[in-house]
Amino acid sequence: MSSEQRQTKVIAVGNQKGGVGKTTNTVHIARALAERGHKTLVWDLDMNSGATKHFGVPLDAFMGTFEVLVGDEEPANVILTGSEEGVSLPENLHLITSRRKLEAIDETLAAKDKFMARSDVLIDPIQQLRGKYDFILLDTAPNATAPTVASYKVADWFVLSAMPDPFAIDGIKDALLDIQAVQRRGNPNLRVLGVVLAAVDERTRLARTLTNYVADAFRLSPDSPESIRFHTIINRSTVIPEAQKLGQTLFEYMPFHKVTDQYRRLAAEVESRTKPTELPMKEVVNG
Protein backbone atom coordinates (compact mmCIF):
# COMPACT_ATOMS: atom_id res chain seq x y z
CA MET A 1 0.00 0.00 0.00
CA SER A 2 1.39 3.41 -0.90
CA SER A 3 2.27 5.82 1.87
CA GLU A 4 0.23 8.54 0.18
CA GLN A 5 -2.42 9.87 2.57
CA ARG A 6 -5.91 9.92 1.15
CA GLN A 7 -8.93 11.72 2.47
CA THR A 8 -11.05 8.66 3.11
CA LYS A 9 -14.82 8.89 2.85
CA VAL A 10 -16.64 6.13 4.68
CA ILE A 11 -20.06 5.40 3.22
CA ALA A 12 -22.56 3.02 4.80
CA VAL A 13 -25.08 1.65 2.34
CA GLY A 14 -28.19 0.70 4.17
CA ASN A 15 -31.85 0.25 4.91
CA GLN A 16 -32.84 -2.36 7.43
CA LYS A 17 -35.42 -3.61 5.02
CA GLY A 18 -34.21 -6.71 3.19
CA GLY A 19 -33.71 -7.12 -0.53
CA VAL A 20 -33.74 -3.45 -1.53
CA GLY A 21 -30.50 -3.34 -3.51
CA LYS A 22 -27.98 -2.52 -0.76
CA THR A 23 -25.43 -5.08 -1.89
CA THR A 24 -25.91 -4.49 -5.61
CA ASN A 25 -25.56 -0.74 -5.10
CA THR A 26 -22.52 -1.06 -2.81
CA VAL A 27 -20.68 -3.30 -5.24
CA HIS A 28 -21.48 -1.28 -8.35
CA ILE A 29 -20.93 2.18 -6.88
CA ALA A 30 -17.59 0.92 -5.55
CA ARG A 31 -16.71 -0.68 -8.87
CA ALA A 32 -17.53 2.52 -10.74
CA LEU A 33 -15.53 4.65 -8.28
CA ALA A 34 -12.59 2.28 -8.82
CA GLU A 35 -12.98 2.70 -12.58
CA ARG A 36 -12.78 6.47 -12.02
CA GLY A 37 -9.39 5.90 -10.44
CA HIS A 38 -10.37 6.00 -6.78
CA LYS A 39 -8.81 3.49 -4.44
CA THR A 40 -11.86 1.81 -3.01
CA LEU A 41 -12.58 -0.78 -0.33
CA VAL A 42 -15.79 -2.76 -0.09
CA TRP A 43 -16.42 -4.09 3.39
CA ASP A 44 -18.95 -6.93 3.54
CA LEU A 45 -20.67 -6.70 6.93
CA ASP A 46 -23.49 -9.13 6.24
CA MET A 47 -23.41 -12.74 7.41
CA ASN A 48 -25.10 -13.63 4.09
CA SER A 49 -21.94 -12.53 2.26
CA GLY A 50 -23.74 -10.88 -0.65
CA ALA A 51 -20.83 -8.62 -1.63
CA THR A 52 -18.28 -11.41 -1.17
CA LYS A 53 -20.29 -13.64 -3.54
CA HIS A 54 -20.83 -10.78 -5.99
CA PHE A 55 -17.07 -10.54 -6.52
CA GLY A 56 -16.87 -14.30 -7.03
CA VAL A 57 -14.72 -14.84 -3.93
CA PRO A 58 -14.92 -18.40 -2.60
CA LEU A 59 -16.93 -18.46 0.61
CA ASP A 60 -15.19 -19.36 3.85
CA ALA A 61 -11.77 -19.31 2.21
CA PHE A 62 -10.53 -16.16 3.94
CA MET A 63 -10.57 -14.44 7.28
CA GLY A 64 -12.53 -11.23 7.24
CA THR A 65 -15.16 -9.26 9.12
CA PHE A 66 -15.64 -11.72 11.98
CA GLU A 67 -11.96 -11.85 12.88
CA VAL A 68 -11.62 -8.06 12.75
CA LEU A 69 -14.72 -7.37 14.82
CA VAL A 70 -13.74 -9.78 17.58
CA GLY A 71 -10.30 -8.17 17.64
CA ASP A 72 -8.28 -11.19 16.45
CA GLU A 73 -7.00 -9.54 13.26
CA GLU A 74 -6.21 -6.07 12.07
CA PRO A 75 -8.15 -5.06 8.97
CA ALA A 76 -4.96 -4.72 6.90
CA ASN A 77 -4.30 -8.46 7.43
CA VAL A 78 -7.62 -9.61 6.00
CA ILE A 79 -8.05 -7.23 3.07
CA LEU A 80 -8.17 -9.05 -0.25
CA THR A 81 -6.38 -7.20 -3.03
CA GLY A 82 -6.97 -9.64 -5.87
CA SER A 83 -3.56 -11.28 -5.70
CA GLU A 84 -4.82 -14.15 -3.53
CA GLU A 85 -5.34 -17.60 -5.01
CA GLY A 86 -8.78 -17.97 -6.57
CA VAL A 87 -9.53 -14.26 -6.22
CA SER A 88 -9.76 -11.76 -9.01
CA LEU A 89 -10.71 -8.21 -8.13
CA PRO A 90 -10.94 -5.15 -10.37
CA GLU A 91 -8.10 -2.64 -10.34
CA ASN A 92 -8.29 -0.17 -7.42
CA LEU A 93 -10.83 -2.32 -5.60
CA HIS A 94 -10.16 -4.24 -2.41
CA LEU A 95 -12.53 -6.33 -0.31
CA ILE A 96 -13.03 -7.47 3.26
CA THR A 97 -15.12 -10.64 3.11
CA SER A 98 -17.72 -11.98 5.43
CA ARG A 99 -18.94 -15.45 6.12
CA ARG A 100 -21.70 -17.32 7.89
CA LYS A 101 -19.70 -17.38 11.13
CA LEU A 102 -20.65 -13.71 11.52
CA GLU A 103 -24.05 -14.96 12.68
CA ALA A 104 -22.47 -15.53 16.11
CA ILE A 105 -20.87 -12.09 16.36
CA ASP A 106 -23.16 -10.57 18.97
CA GLU A 107 -22.80 -13.47 21.43
CA THR A 108 -19.08 -13.68 20.77
CA LEU A 109 -18.60 -10.00 21.49
CA ALA A 110 -20.74 -10.14 24.63
CA ALA A 111 -18.74 -13.09 25.95
CA LYS A 112 -15.43 -11.49 25.10
CA ASP A 113 -15.77 -8.03 26.54
CA LYS A 114 -18.72 -7.01 28.65
CA PHE A 115 -17.79 -3.34 28.54
CA MET A 116 -17.27 -2.89 24.83
CA ALA A 117 -20.41 -1.47 23.22
CA ARG A 118 -21.25 -3.48 20.12
CA SER A 119 -21.83 -0.28 18.22
CA ASP A 120 -18.17 0.67 18.73
CA VAL A 121 -16.52 -2.37 17.16
CA LEU A 122 -15.73 -0.66 13.86
CA ILE A 123 -14.25 2.52 15.30
CA ASP A 124 -10.64 1.29 15.65
CA PRO A 125 -10.61 -0.77 12.45
CA ILE A 126 -11.92 2.13 10.36
CA GLN A 127 -9.50 4.51 12.03
CA GLN A 128 -6.65 2.24 10.93
CA LEU A 129 -7.88 2.35 7.34
CA ARG A 130 -8.43 6.10 7.11
CA GLY A 131 -5.85 7.65 4.84
CA LYS A 132 -5.36 4.45 2.83
CA TYR A 133 -8.45 4.58 0.59
CA ASP A 134 -10.43 7.27 -1.18
CA PHE A 135 -13.68 5.46 -0.45
CA ILE A 136 -14.72 2.72 1.96
CA LEU A 137 -18.18 1.33 1.28
CA LEU A 138 -19.87 -0.66 4.02
CA ASP A 139 -22.43 -3.20 2.84
CA THR A 140 -24.79 -3.64 5.77
CA ALA A 141 -27.23 -6.40 6.67
CA PRO A 142 -31.02 -6.12 6.90
CA ASN A 143 -30.98 -6.41 10.69
CA ALA A 144 -29.61 -4.59 13.72
CA THR A 145 -26.76 -6.92 14.59
CA ALA A 146 -23.42 -5.52 15.77
CA PRO A 147 -21.90 -5.03 12.29
CA THR A 148 -24.92 -3.00 11.14
CA VAL A 149 -25.18 -0.69 14.16
CA ALA A 150 -21.41 -0.30 14.19
CA SER A 151 -21.35 0.79 10.58
CA TYR A 152 -23.94 3.52 11.21
CA LYS A 153 -21.81 4.68 14.11
CA VAL A 154 -18.59 4.93 12.13
CA ALA A 155 -19.69 6.19 8.72
CA ASP A 156 -19.35 9.74 7.41
CA TRP A 157 -22.13 9.26 4.91
CA PHE A 158 -25.22 7.15 4.50
CA VAL A 159 -26.56 5.98 1.17
CA LEU A 160 -30.13 4.86 1.52
CA SER A 161 -31.20 2.10 -0.87
CA ALA A 162 -34.77 1.61 -1.93
CA MET A 163 -36.71 -0.33 -4.55
CA PRO A 164 -40.29 0.21 -5.66
CA ASP A 165 -42.52 -2.05 -3.60
CA PRO A 166 -45.66 -1.39 -1.56
CA PHE A 167 -43.68 -0.95 1.68
CA ALA A 168 -40.78 1.04 0.29
CA ILE A 169 -41.93 4.34 1.78
CA ASP A 170 -42.30 2.84 5.27
CA GLY A 171 -38.82 1.37 4.92
CA ILE A 172 -37.37 4.77 4.01
CA LYS A 173 -39.12 6.47 6.95
CA ASP A 174 -37.74 3.81 9.34
CA ALA A 175 -34.27 4.21 7.89
CA LEU A 176 -34.39 7.99 8.40
CA LEU A 177 -35.43 7.51 12.04
CA ASP A 178 -32.47 5.15 12.49
CA ILE A 179 -30.13 7.75 11.02
CA GLN A 180 -31.49 10.47 13.30
CA ALA A 181 -31.10 8.19 16.32
CA VAL A 182 -27.47 7.53 15.41
CA GLN A 183 -26.85 11.25 14.88
CA ARG A 184 -28.12 11.89 18.42
CA ARG A 185 -26.31 8.95 19.97
CA GLY A 186 -22.69 9.02 19.10
CA ASN A 187 -22.26 9.91 15.43
CA PRO A 188 -23.35 13.52 14.91
CA ASN A 189 -21.26 13.59 11.71
CA LEU A 190 -23.37 11.04 9.87
CA ARG A 191 -24.97 12.68 6.85
CA VAL A 192 -27.34 11.29 4.26
CA LEU A 193 -25.50 11.33 0.96
CA GLY A 194 -28.53 10.40 -1.07
CA VAL A 195 -31.25 7.92 -1.81
CA VAL A 196 -30.68 5.40 -4.58
CA LEU A 197 -33.76 4.10 -6.30
CA ALA A 198 -32.90 0.78 -7.91
CA ALA A 199 -34.69 -1.88 -9.94
CA VAL A 200 -37.02 0.83 -11.19
CA ASP A 201 -39.40 0.09 -14.03
CA GLU A 202 -40.63 3.56 -14.92
CA ARG A 203 -43.76 2.19 -16.54
CA THR A 204 -45.18 1.07 -13.21
CA ARG A 205 -47.27 3.22 -10.93
CA LEU A 206 -45.38 1.90 -7.90
CA ALA A 207 -42.11 3.23 -9.32
CA ARG A 208 -43.62 6.63 -10.10
CA THR A 209 -45.15 6.91 -6.62
CA LEU A 210 -41.85 6.09 -4.94
CA THR A 211 -39.82 8.41 -7.18
CA ASN A 212 -42.18 11.31 -6.48
CA TYR A 213 -42.31 10.60 -2.77
CA VAL A 214 -38.54 10.55 -2.46
CA ALA A 215 -38.16 13.69 -4.55
CA ASP A 216 -40.61 15.42 -2.20
CA ALA A 217 -39.67 14.04 1.19
CA PHE A 218 -35.97 14.62 0.73
CA ARG A 219 -35.90 18.25 -0.32
CA LEU A 220 -32.74 20.08 0.68
CA SER A 221 -34.96 22.73 2.28
CA PRO A 222 -38.76 23.08 2.44
CA ASP A 223 -38.97 25.30 -0.64
CA SER A 224 -36.05 23.95 -2.60
CA PRO A 225 -36.82 22.06 -5.82
CA GLU A 226 -33.63 20.07 -5.23
CA SER A 227 -33.98 16.72 -3.50
CA ILE A 228 -31.26 14.55 -2.04
CA ARG A 229 -32.44 11.69 -4.19
CA PHE A 230 -29.63 10.86 -6.57
CA HIS A 231 -30.58 12.11 -10.03
CA THR A 232 -29.51 8.82 -11.54
CA ILE A 233 -32.08 6.08 -11.21
CA ILE A 234 -31.08 2.44 -11.66
CA ASN A 235 -33.47 0.54 -13.89
CA ARG A 236 -34.64 -3.00 -13.34
CA SER A 237 -32.79 -5.46 -15.55
CA THR A 238 -32.15 -9.19 -15.59
CA VAL A 239 -28.47 -8.56 -16.29
CA ILE A 240 -28.03 -7.85 -12.56
CA PRO A 241 -29.08 -11.28 -11.24
CA GLU A 242 -27.26 -12.87 -14.19
CA ALA A 243 -23.99 -11.15 -13.29
CA GLN A 244 -24.49 -12.01 -9.60
CA LYS A 245 -24.90 -15.68 -10.44
CA LEU A 246 -21.54 -15.58 -12.22
CA GLY A 247 -19.86 -13.76 -9.33
CA GLN A 248 -19.16 -10.72 -11.48
CA THR A 249 -20.11 -7.08 -11.50
CA LEU A 250 -21.85 -5.58 -14.52
CA PHE A 251 -18.57 -3.85 -15.36
CA GLU A 252 -17.10 -7.26 -16.20
CA TYR A 253 -20.26 -8.95 -17.47
CA MET A 254 -21.80 -6.13 -19.57
CA PRO A 255 -19.46 -3.14 -19.56
CA PHE A 256 -21.59 -1.18 -22.05
CA HIS A 257 -25.06 -2.00 -20.75
CA LYS A 258 -27.45 0.84 -19.92
CA VAL A 259 -27.49 -0.11 -16.22
CA THR A 260 -23.69 -0.22 -16.10
CA ASP A 261 -23.69 3.33 -17.41
CA GLN A 262 -26.29 4.32 -14.82
CA TYR A 263 -23.93 3.12 -12.11
CA ARG A 264 -21.14 5.16 -13.73
CA ARG A 265 -23.32 8.27 -13.50
CA LEU A 266 -24.37 7.44 -9.95
CA ALA A 267 -20.72 7.11 -8.91
CA ALA A 268 -19.98 10.50 -10.47
CA GLU A 269 -22.74 11.95 -8.27
CA VAL A 270 -21.25 10.22 -5.21
CA GLU A 271 -17.87 11.66 -6.11
CA SER A 272 -19.15 15.21 -6.47
CA ARG A 273 -21.37 15.09 -3.37
CA THR A 274 -18.47 13.92 -1.20
CA LYS A 275 -15.94 16.42 -2.53
CA PRO A 276 -14.50 18.36 0.37
CA THR A 277 -15.83 21.91 0.40
CA GLU A 278 -13.50 24.85 -0.07
CA LEU A 279 -13.88 25.74 3.58
CA PRO A 280 -11.44 24.08 5.94
CA MET A 281 -12.96 20.97 7.53
CA LYS A 282 -13.95 21.17 11.19
CA GLU A 283 -11.30 18.65 12.24
CA VAL A 284 -8.65 20.75 10.54
CA VAL A 285 -9.79 23.93 12.23
CA ASN A 286 -9.76 22.23 15.61
CA GLY A 287 -6.28 21.01 14.88
Ligand SMILES: Nc1ncnc2c1ncn2[C@@H]1O[C@H](COP(=O)(O)OP(=O)(O)OP(=O)(O)O)[C@@H](O)[C@H]1O
Ligand atom coordinates in the same frame (compact mmCIF):
# COMPACT_ATOMS: atom_id res chain seq x y z
N1 LIG B 1 -31.44 -3.07 -10.90
C1 LIG B 1 -31.87 -4.29 -10.63
N2 LIG B 1 -32.61 -4.97 -11.53
C2 LIG B 1 -33.06 -6.23 -11.26
N3 LIG B 1 -32.83 -6.88 -10.13
C3 LIG B 1 -32.10 -6.26 -9.19
C4 LIG B 1 -31.59 -4.95 -9.38
N4 LIG B 1 -30.89 -4.59 -8.27
C5 LIG B 1 -30.96 -5.64 -7.43
N5 LIG B 1 -31.69 -6.65 -7.98
C6 LIG B 1 -32.02 -7.94 -7.37
O1 LIG B 1 -32.78 -7.70 -6.19
C7 LIG B 1 -32.42 -8.62 -5.18
C8 LIG B 1 -32.00 -7.85 -3.92
O2 LIG B 1 -30.84 -7.08 -4.21
P1 LIG B 1 -29.65 -6.98 -3.16
O3 LIG B 1 -29.18 -8.33 -2.75
O4 LIG B 1 -28.68 -6.04 -3.72
O5 LIG B 1 -30.45 -6.33 -1.96
P2 LIG B 1 -30.01 -6.19 -0.44
O6 LIG B 1 -30.72 -5.00 0.08
O7 LIG B 1 -28.54 -6.22 -0.32
O8 LIG B 1 -30.61 -7.52 0.19
P3 LIG B 1 -30.34 -8.06 1.70
O9 LIG B 1 -31.17 -7.18 2.58
O10 LIG B 1 -30.84 -9.46 1.64
O11 LIG B 1 -28.88 -7.93 1.96
C9 LIG B 1 -31.31 -9.48 -5.75
O12 LIG B 1 -31.87 -10.69 -6.16
C10 LIG B 1 -30.80 -8.71 -6.95
O13 LIG B 1 -30.38 -9.55 -7.98
Ligand SMILES: [Mg+2]
Ligand atom coordinates in the same frame (compact mmCIF):
# COMPACT_ATOMS: atom_id res chain seq x y z
MG1 LIG C 1 -27.28 -7.40 0.88
